[in-house]
Amino acid sequence: MTTSNTVTTPIEPYARPEFVLDTQRPETTEVLRPLSLFESLYRLGWLRKTVILVVLAVIWEIYGRWLNNPLLFPSFSDTVHAFGSGIYSGVLLERAAVSLQTLLIGYGLGIALAALLTTVAISSRIGTDLLETLTSMFNPLPAIALLPLALIWFGLGTGSIIFVLVHSVLWAVALNTHGGFRSVSTTLRMVGQNYGLKGFSLVGAILIPAAFPSILTGLKVGWAFAWRTLIAAELVFGVSSGAGGLGWYIFENRNQLETANVFAGLFFVILIGLFVENFIFATIEKRTIHRWGMQH
Amino acid sequence: MTTSNTVTTPIEPYARPEFVLDTQRPETTEVLRPLSLFESLYRLGWLRKTVILVVLAVIWEIYGRWLNNPLLFPSFSDTVHAFGSGIYSGVLLERAAVSLQTLLIGYGLGIALAALLTTVAISSRIGTDLLETLTSMFNPLPAIALLPLALIWFGLGTGSIIFVLVHSVLWAVALNTHGGFRSVSTTLRMVGQNYGLKGFSLVGAILIPAAFPSILTGLKVGWAFAWRTLIAAELVFGVSSGAGGLGWYIFENRNQLETANVFAGLFFVILIGLFVENFIFATIEKRTIHRWGMQH
Amino acid sequence: EASAIRVSHGYGILYLPLMVMRDQQLIEKQAKKMGLGEVKTTWLTLDGGNVINDAMLAGNLDVAGTGAPGFVTLWSKAQGIPRSEVIGLGALSTSSLWLNTNNPNVKSLKDFTPKDKIAIPGIKTSLSAVVLQMAAAKAFGPENYAKLDPLTVSLSHPDAVGALLGGKTEITAHFTSPPFSYQEAKDPKITRVLNSSELLGNITLDVVFAPKHFTESNPKLTQAFMAAQEEANAYIAANRKGAAEAFLRISKIKMTLPEVEQMLADKDTQFSTTPDGLMEYVSFMDKAKTIKTRPAKWSDMFVPAFQTRKGS
Amino acid sequence: MSHDDRAGQGAGAALSAPAPLLEIDNVTLQYKTSEHLVTATKQVSFKVYPSDRYILLGPSGCGKSTLLKAIGGYMAPVHGAIRLKGQTITQPGPDRMMVFQEFDQLLPWKTVRQNVEFALHASGRLKGREAAERAAYYIEKVGLIKFIDSYPHTLSGGMKQRVSIARGMAMEPDVLLMDEPFAALDALTRRKMQDELLRLWDDTRFTVLFVTHSIEEAIRIGNRILLLSPHPGQVKAELNSVPVHEMGTASQAQLETRINDMLFAH
Amino acid sequence: MSHDDRAGQGAGAALSAPAPLLEIDNVTLQYKTSEHLVTATKQVSFKVYPSDRYILLGPSGCGKSTLLKAIGGYMAPVHGAIRLKGQTITQPGPDRMMVFQEFDQLLPWKTVRQNVEFALHASGRLKGREAAERAAYYIEKVGLIKFIDSYPHTLSGGMKQRVSIARGMAMEPDVLLMDEPFAALDALTRRKMQDELLRLWDDTRFTVLFVTHSIEEAIRIGNRILLLSPHPGQVKAELNSVPVHEMGTASQAQLETRINDMLFAH
Ligand SMILES: Nc1ncnc2c1ncn2[C@@H]1O[C@H](COP(=O)(O)OP(=O)(O)OP(=O)(O)O)[C@@H](O)[C@H]1O
Ligand SMILES: Nc1ncnc2c1ncn2[C@@H]1O[C@H](COP(=O)(O)OP(=O)(O)OP(=O)(O)O)[C@@H](O)[C@H]1O
Ligand SMILES: [Mg+2]
Ligand SMILES: [Mg+2]
Numbered sequence A, B: 001m002t003t004s005n006t007v008t009t010p011i012e013p014y015a016r017p018e019f020v021l022d023t024q025r026p027e028t029t030e031v032l033r034p035l036s037l038f039e040s041l042y043r044l045g046w047l048r049k050t051v052i053l054v055v056l057a058v059i060w061e062i063y064g065r066w067l068n069n070p071l072l073f074p075s076f077s078d079t080v081h082a083f084g085s086g087i088y089s090g091v092l093l094e095r096a097a098v099s100l101q102t103l104l105i106g107y108g109l110g111i112a113l114a115a116l117l118t119t120v121a122i123s124s125r126i127g128t129d130l131l132e133t134l135t136s137m138f139n140p141l142p143a144i145a146l147l148p149l150a151l152i153w154f155g156l157g158t159g160s161i162i163f164v165l166v167h168s169v170l171w172a173v174a175l176n177t178h179g180g181f182r183s184v185s186t187t188l189r190m191v192g193q194n195y196g197l198k199g200f201s202l203v204g205a206i207l208i209p210a211a212f213p214s215i216l217t218g219l220k221v222g223w224a225f226a227w228r229t230l231i232a233a234e235l236v237f238g239v240s241s242g243a244g245g246l247g248w249y250i251f252e253n254r255n256q257l258e259t260a261n262v263f264a265g266l267f268f269v270i271l272i273g274l275f276v277e278n279f280i281f282a283t284i285e286k287r288t289i290h291r292w293g294m295q296h
Numbered sequence C: 001e002a003s004a005i006r007v008s009h010g011y012g013i014l015y016l017p018l019m020v021m022r023d024q025q026l027i028e029k030q031a032k033k034m035g036l037g038e039v040k041t042t043w044l045t046l047d048g049g050n051v052i053n054d055a056m057l058a059g060n061l062d063v064a065g066t067g068a069p070g071f072v073t074l075w076s077k078a079q080g081i082p083r084s085e086v087i088g089l090g091a092l093s094t095s096s097l098w099l100n101t102n103n104p105n106v107k108s109l110k111d112f113t114p115k116d117k118i119a120i121p122g123i124k125t126s127l128s129a130v131v132l133q134m135a136a137a138k139a140f141g142p143e144n145y146a147k148l149d150p151l152t153v154s155l156s157h158p159d160a161v162g163a164l165l166g167g168k169t170e171i172t173a174h175f176t177s178p179p180f181s182y183q184e185a186k187d188p189k190i191t192r193v194l195n196s197s198e199l200l201g202n203i204t205l206d207v208v209f210a211p212k213h214f215t216e217s218n219p220k221l222t223q224a225f226m227a228a229q230e231e232a233n234a235y236i237a238a239n240r241k242g243a244a245e246a247f248l249r250i251s252k253i254k255m256t257l258p259e260v261e262q263m264l265a266d267k268d269t270q271f272s273t274t275p276d277g278l279m280e281y282v283s284f285m286d287k288a289k290t291i292k293t294r295p296a297k298w299s300d301m302f303v304p305a306f307q308t309r310k311g312s
Numbered sequence D, E: 001m002s003h004d005d006r007a008g009q010g011a012g013a014a015l016s017a018p019a020p021l022l023e024i025d026n027v028t029l030q031y032k033t034s035e036h037l038v039t040a041t042k043q044v045s046f047k048v049y050p051s052d053r054y055i056l057l058g059p060s061g062c063g064k065s066t067l068l069k070a071i072g073g074y075m076a077p078v079h080g081a082i083r084l085k086g087q088t089i090t091q092p093g094p095d096r097m098m099v100f101q102e103f104d105q106l107l108p109w110k111t112v113r114q115n116v117e118f119a120l121h122a123s124g125r126l127k128g129r130e131a132a133e134r135a136a137y138y139i140e141k142v143g144l145i146k147f148i149d150s151y152p153h154t155l156s157g158g159m160k161q162r163v164s165i166a167r168g169m170a171m172e173p174d175v176l177l178m179d180e181p182f183a184a185l186d187a188l189t190r191r192k193m194q195d196e197l198l199r200l201w202d203d204t205r206f207t208v209l210f211v212t213h214s215i216e217e218a219i220r221i222g223n224r225i226l227l228l229s230p231h232p233g234q235v236k237a238e239l240n241s242v243p244v245h246e247m248g249t250a251s252q253a254q255l256e257t258r259i260n261d262m263l264f265a266h
Helices: A037-042 A045-067 A076-089 A091-123 A125-138 A143-154 A158-183 A186-194 A199-210 A212-237 A246-255 A259-290 B037-042 B045-067 B076-089 B091-123 B125-138 B143-154 B158-183 B186-194 B199-210 B212-236 B246-255 B259-290 C013-024 C026-033 C049-057 C068-078 C127-140 C157-166 C180-185 C196-200 C212-217 C219-238 C240-251 C257-265 C278-287 C304-308 D003-008 D064-072 D112-122 D128-141 D157-170 D187-204 D215-221 D250-264 E003-008 E064-072 E112-122 E128-141 E157-170 E187-204 E215-221 E250-264
Strands: C004-009 C040-045 C063-067 C086-093 C098-101 C117-120 C152-154 C171-176 C191-195 C206-211 D022-032 D037-048 D053-057 D079-084 D096-099 D175-179 D207-212 D224-228 D235-240 E022-032 E037-048 E053-057 E079-084 E096-099 E175-179 E207-212 E224-228 E235-240
Touching (some): A037 A045, A045 A076, A045 B125, A076 A091, A076 A259, A091 A158, A091 A199, A091 A246, A091 A259, A125 A158, A125 B045, A125 B212, A125 B259, A143 A158, A143 A212, A143 B212, A143 B259, A143 C049, A158 A199, A158 B212, A186 A199, A186 D096, A199 A212, A212 A246, A212 A259, A212 B143, A212 B158, A246 A259, A246 C157, B037 B045, B045 B076, B076 B091, B076 B259, B091 B125, B091 B199, B091 B212, B091 B246, B125 B158, B143 B158, B143 B212, B143 C157, B158 B199, B158 B212, B186 B199, B186 E064, B186 E096, B199 B212, B199 E112, B212 B246, B246 B259, B246 C049, C004 C013, C013 C026, C013 C086, C013 C206, C013 C219, C013 C240, C013 C257, C049 C063, C063 C068, C068 C086, C068 C127, C068 C206, C068 C278, C086 C212, C098 C180, C117 C157, C127 C171, C127 C196, C127 C278, C157 C180, C180 C257, C206 C212, C206 C219, C240 C257, D022 D064, D037 D064, D037 D079, D037 D224, D037 D235, D053 D215, D064 D079, D064 D096, D064 D175, D064 D207, D096 D157, D112 D128, D112 D157, D128 D157, D157 D175, D157 D187, D187 D215, D207 D215, D215 D250, D235 D250, D250 E187, E037 E064, E037 E079, E037 E224, E037 E235, E053 E064, E053 E215, E064 E079, E064 E096, E064 E207, E096 E157, E112 E128, E128 E157, E157 E175, E157 E187, E187 E215, E207 E215, E215 E250, E224 E250
Parallel strands (some): C004 C040, C004 C063, C117 C152, C117 C171, D053 D207, D096 D175, D175 D207, E053 E207, E053 E224, E096 E175, E175 E207
Antiparallel strands (some): C086 C206, C098 C171, C098 C191, D022 D079, D224 D235, E022 E037, E224 E235
16 A cells, blocks of 8 residues: 555654754845846736737737728727717717616616525525526526516616616626525624624625625626617617617617727727726725635 | 623532443434424425416416506416417427527537636736736627627628627626636645646636536526527527527517517527526536535 | 607608608697697607517507508507507608619529528518518519528618628628618619519508507597698608708718708609508518408508598 | 632532523434435533533544534534523524634634624624724734734634634623634643633633533633543533642543543543 | 654664755745735745654744745745755645645545545546555545545534545655644544554655644654744744654653743743
8 A cells, every 4th residue: 555665774864963043143134036027017917908908909900901891890990080089079978978877777776686686595495496586587588578568667768778787787696696695605604693693784794795706796797798788778779869878879870881980889888898897896806805815 | 891790709610410421321212303384395495486486477467467468568378378389380399499509509619718718817817817808898798799790700690699699608607717716715726736737627627616606607697698699699690591599489470569479489488597497507506516515 | 638749760761751840840830730739749769660569569659650561560460459559640751672782693683592692671571571572572473472581681781781892791682771772882893683663663661650549539639740741741842952951960860961862862762641552561461471450451551531542 | 800719619509500501402413415414413411501611522523513503503403402591592693602613714804803893793792992992902812913904814724713712702702602712723822822711711700612622621621521422422421620729730630531531442 | 664663763864964855945935915014934944854754833823834835836935945856846746745724625526535536646646446545545544434425514624634634645745744734633533643644654754844733743743843933933943853762751741841941932
């Protein structure tokens, strides 16, 4: 079973004299190793990301030019140009503001409902069943399934768009949150119960922070899908009077074959996505899960 | 600081005789407490879920009848009736088969790409940046943004639909997987490295199982969004000829105002969702994370 | 009588009368004339027949312009369902649909091979699809109405224009309406295979309709609307430039005035409230078994005021 | 009030048997896993009286932690009953403060100070400045004042365990349940913690249930020692510890040998 | 081959100094947290020779685990160097098998048996039946053969720790790094584990670095003992342990007192 060789004399540890040191011994100077230029540049997160973005932009530009089909796929420079004039004329900002407002309401409502649903789910077995059943039933349903109910309940316009947005945010956030809750270590949960926490207070004080990495993922996924849905929904629900959002802007320009403007609208969505990821979500992560040592 | 009362004599522990027992003492009969009828019924997961489903169906039926607007929102019984005749005539099964096939290809490809991307992401800092940047840029983009490229690369039909499906699955799964990877405890990661595991083998042997709860959530979200996207995409990317899927079936019937059929198609999606959740995902969960004590 | 009315129009030039009504507030004007006082009109821009159907069925919409086949379907399906029945308020517009191709080998419908793909916005059921089928029936005989169906693919008009002009995709033909048809025709690579008006005549493409209960409980408002539409049509006929300006104002489309005027000058583009060729759709759709109740005559589908008109 | 008060243990209360604070009555505890049923303890009965320093001693895997969890209210016995002041225990609560065996029992999103304070707030024990003072006091006692604003993941194993001890003590509960709290500590720190626990007991005379696997520690800390047999745990004996003034004398050594023999004999 | 071989420790090799297996050369280890910089050890130097049973002894939080992690290749020193057979350590690897202090070091998705086997497979040590036999052998040695097919979450704290020990031993590595492996074990089990470790050493003469906070255990297991000062850890002394045949005699007690004094004196 063991692999020793019993023939040769076994090795003995080397015997050496003992020693005792004075702990108050003089400090030797410590010199930290310098980093190479590449290494110190590589350490800058924003630089790494900028390089990635530049590479992507270059690929886009080259492919766009090679394709030479501006009606279908404009180049990066055309898009930026269209974006610039859209911003300059104020129309893009106006449309984005309309969209963002709707989006935030829908997103917020979706999160609130997800919080409610997962609290119910984590508090009892039938609650879990309810969440699981509702999620598996409704999550795969496309927005058109909701359309009749949306029209009956909220009419044409923002109300319905928000309803559809909630549908796209709610289930993803709830699934992630509930999954996170269920993965919270038994010990932490027991600690919370030990303090006498129950129901909402247990969820708020223990489960939410303990499951925060999962919840954040859910929020990110929900955010992205809210955008996707919003743009599609603005198209379906049209505009009542003048004030359309980015989705409508994209649709309008598509109809006019102003493809560069279409891509400018999408480019704005991308920019907002990058902003939200790198400033909002990154800050939240730094202040929470990184600081708490929950994610590496 | 402490709350004792120093005036009264302190309580002393009660002194009592020692005793030593024979460990081989006779067994006393143990009778397990019987459960009440409600309790034993409540313990049956399928029964709880069935009750929820029945309640939902009843609500649908009542609301549908009260609304009395069958062209917009048929009642549950109308839907089931249309579903029955759709199944009987074979058309629903045929359409669902077409959709499921496309769906599974897109889903599988999306997962494979997500696996690749997260492995790259977890292996280096710039990989992480790449994943974060790509996700925050592309995840919010609606399918229409992909249309031009899909059209050029794959033409109309299944190829494009799969492309769009991958787009809807990839980012959600990648976000969840990467979040899960990053939440894997340092100790487990160190154990894997200790065995000499690196790159793909570390991901496969340590990170994937350790992050399995998050990955499963990602798979669930991805599955649901794949369905949503498929149904919408079949409409946008159309079908060249006869062989449409469920999305096309829904669209066609909607145009012909056969609303009960539309809902029968959606009902099929719901049934598939329930099946996948309760048989496939539930089995996977039972065999993995529950068995491993990772989720409660 | 209601003191508010919600009307929707679509996106293109075919909705011009409604846009003029919106631009010049003709409904308000006519309502006042009828003694209804101040009537508030809410205008919506909606794309696609499904949403219009749904919105109307949900009670969110009073009057809408939509494609003729879609209206026939809704009218027929809603028969006998009290709160859902709809009724036509008149025709809206007619124009020619062009089948353009970038394949030099295709000169007529008969030249299409299985390699060609014809883009239409929604196969089988959309307005273009039905008109194309009717054209096919004329070209290949009534029983072969679906002969071109295997070649059709669903693609929205703008994307189809991009695909057709840019090449590099499988799309070789596009069946479309103005302004897209004009845009394509400007390109020298593009040839026209078919003009729908040449084959089918100037049949009505779009109609205006409302829920039946709305017209019954608001007869005066309905009348005001119809009068406003007549006024708009008269204005368009009399003042092409003014109509073109109204179009640009309402639709916010970035076209030049001459371009719009040129489109309006096309003899195939006409605006009249009297339907033409509706029964052709009906009999065609009846044959294709896409409708359940067939109207005995076209005026069954319209408000009583049309009983005396001589449409078809 | 000094440690010597503990010398007179039993002298004052020997007259009549008081009501037991905690009664473990023929308790069998089981775990249901997907594969099989594991019996952790079998028909265990014992009584803990007010102000007892009650020690659970037994080999690894004999069910000590499981018993503590059941008393904490996290598990229901499949047979028998656990009563606190005559009431069957149905749920966890801050009247039974628990120090778990695991290192991950600190809330990772709170600093050392916040962890202790939050326990006081959440359980409704103390608020505001009082809580802050109490927290600082006990954190100082466990020698972590330098790390008071550190997050748990930046602490060593032993330091985490000490925060949990500080938290448990700061709650000054009626019943303190401690599961091998000193296992991760070096000899010196351990001795200091033991003294701290005894000092606190002198002050507030709370009841403590203490799991340990060190016989020496059992004798030093406890007044009453329960010996459990190996898996599944059954009661082997319940012994009295030696009074404080006999600590370090032959009677301590004697008891140590006696326990050793009882545990290690098969 | 018996334990008494260890009695002659040093006798055979006293002639010339062999090359050290592991050289810790003026090593400073730091953690960077978002708030501040924590120095865990400061200018620590020591040498471990082949077949040493080298003990790290020091108060809680003095940087023992950190040192072990650095030797394991998980952390780079901010200053100084760690060399294994003359090569600077750059990454973790199966030549230095680690038994961590944490309870969560077992792979939760593998049973006890699979956990041990997988270590052998993944590191390329053994495959197939050989691995299975080796795993079963060591699991039996730590007294968990009854639980060989259990998943880690169904084990008690001490049992988990024993599985980690079995896994570490089954790897029969050149260098075994053990971080307080016996802390969660009761006296009897602990004694058995210590004997098992020494028996294995007798057989394969591997080198072991062993962190403990029990002076008694240090003397029993080690041949060489490094004493570290409190946080941040610095070397206080390096002592020889007593040979096996003097175990239980006055020289053991003497050494224990000496270490006690050195550690507890300020
Ligand atoms: N979650 C669980 N699921 C199934 N079995 C368990 C679980 N936790 C513990 N056990 C089993 O119950 C028995 C008692 O475990 P317990 O943790 O109470 O032991 P312990 O006396 O605290 O041991 P240690 O001193 O090693 O911590 C063990 O056999 C263990 O395998
Ligand atoms: N991840 C970390 N981040 C920041 N500081 C840390 C981290 N881990 C440990 N430390 C700090 O480094 C010092 C040494 O920790 P280490 O875990 O090495 O101690 P130890 O000697 O193993 O103690 P114990 O015996 O309690 O396990 C401690 O002051 C601790 O606060
Ligand atoms: Mg335990
Ligand atoms: Mg340590």
